[in-house]
Amino acid sequence: MKKDISPAVINRLPRYYRYLGDLKEHDVVRISSRELSERMHVTASQIRQDLNNFGGFGQQGYGYNVATLQEEIGKILGLDRSYNLVIVGSGNLGQALANYTDFERRGFFVRALFDKDEKKVGKVVRGIKVLPIDELEKYLKENKVDIAALAIPRTDAPSVASVLTNNGVKAIWNFAHTDLHVPNGVFVQNVHLIEGLMQLSYKLTNDGADEE
């Protein structure tokens, strides 16, 4: 596996994957980097550079085969296998995550929800049962969990993260508005919603200062 790909390139791969998926749905078989660049509003040379990190995939003058390129990018992103997810927190956000059928289409399967609120325990969200948070550790010992989503208040997040990482979970999708300190080898993807709002308020306040 490539060890030297810049995070910026990796961040762009899901977007390539999405555009190629859209093209495939519209029965487009081949596309040049110029055409793809026009659709994606990036330069053709950036597309070529990004994809060259992984060996190119294109044939000079023939463009890219859409299905092959999407599949290859999918492999790079690890989408050629499936992942078991648990969601901790079954409030609106946890339920919203459990209800995204798109995740499953890409191989991310929500296997269980957990909540500390007794009133929520036992509920069923799209066939997935809400279990008591006290059973999280036992569940992790008995089931392979690849990714855990934290849709809980920030004050609860560090202790839950410890239970997760102590029991082998290597990836945390953190919606709690706090930074988690995790052992080496554990990956955290933060979704700090209010920080997105702050980016917008910054732009509204500094009108036009930062247009990309």
Place this chain on the structure above:
Amino acid sequence: MKKDISPAVINRLPRYYRYLGDLKEHDVVRISSRELSERMHVTASQIRQDLNNFGGFGQQGYGYNVATLQEEIGKILGLDRSYNLVIVGSGNLGQALANYTDFERRGFFVRALFDKDEKKVGKVVRGIKVLPIDELEKYLKENKVDIAALAIPRTDAPSVASVLTNNGVKAIWNFAHTDLHVPNGVFVQNVHLIEGLMQLSYKLTNDGADEE
């Protein structure tokens, strides 16, 4: 207003704001860039550089006044005023957004929800009524809306975005998994949830390749 601040610096400001808020809550009055850097796991020189973009705020040897610095960063982020939000889409995600009381604490007030589903129209989420999507345009003409969150399927997003931007909305917080093409002067903040999962699957697949 500063016109030359790099997007990377702007992206870090909400995190400074959050850490300073936590310190304030713990009654910390002053902090050196070294102490702040240890808490935030960034270098002290990055902190100084970032803040120097805005004139510094620190006094050599005395560190930063926590409350003043937070307030100043808040002003830069535009948090010294309030914003009217509408949420289009009142499913789980739309409701989750409407239920975040943290947003209000920072000046982001959800004023209305909209949905195309008649069964959802008329419901009330935390005192906020769900209105029919057909009334969105009329609502925008009669009320000042600063930011609109799109918690709707990707196929519906472009037409709703047009209604929004044609009626003066300058900021869109887009949870629909598609890129919106908006007029100049309109800001879009994308939250493509599945792309976060793909970042995690990439990291799990390329174990340790990209640790930051």
